[in-house]
Amino acid sequence: MGVITFDFEITSPIPLAKMFKAAILDADNLLPKVLPHAVKSIEVFEGDGGPGTIKLMTFGEGGPYKAAKHKVEALDKENFTYCYSIIEGEMLGTTFEKISYEVKITASPEGGSVLKSMSRYFTIGEVNITEEEIKAGKEKASAMVKAVEAYLVANPDAY
Template identity: 40%
Template sequence: MGVKTVSNEFSSSIPPKWLFKALILESHNLLPKLAPQTIKRSRFKFVKYKIDEIDENNCTCRYSLIDGDMLGDKLETIKYEVKFEASGEGSVCKSSSHYHTKGDIELKDEDIQAGKDKALAAYKVVEDHLAANPSVCA
């Protein structure tokens, strides 16, 4: 089994605790309401996650995708690490994704980009919602 790691960083004008609450703790409630068309068409709706560690005080979470269509025939699991940190007037979201492949399959960057684009689109939808409705996850 091989492992491919991809790191990302996103800036936001939203405070880290709000983003953490919305994107980690309340995503199962918010995303179906904010982007129902994306959830219905997305492979994200057929997934099982396991929370490995969550720290609300430090706005960090480690979780694993353990089953679902997103894994396809190339991946055993995907492990995620997410941290929201204060930055100026807002925050920075730092994330790492560890793709554990089946056998000696080599994962291509374009295979990862589609999932990254969907995750970023969800992030932006939630961020825009929080900006327009600051009391939602305050």
């Protein structure tokens, strides 16, 4: 088994606490609203939302995947960090054992926030991931953050 690691960072004008609450703590409700073409629903399958919780995410029509199970590995509301792993679903195929994400949101000097994410792909055997695949993954993550940001700008009293 190998591990392939990628880092991603995006800056937002949305303040730290508001971004964490919307993008992390309320993602189960917000992502299907702001990305209905990509995320159909996110439901708690087992647990209370904290570490050990299993969530089932179903994807929008026309995408390459139908669903994925996520396991919450860690949630630290005081330090604005969230870690989870994709543990089941078509996206793992026969290539990956799991895919883990560590997300940390920090305050930017301008009053907004900086979302930093580290992705770890736990491979089954030797795997080569192309620059195009890396770029596509980062574009999807950026689109998610920008969709949450657009919602918060349009709904300033939310969260």
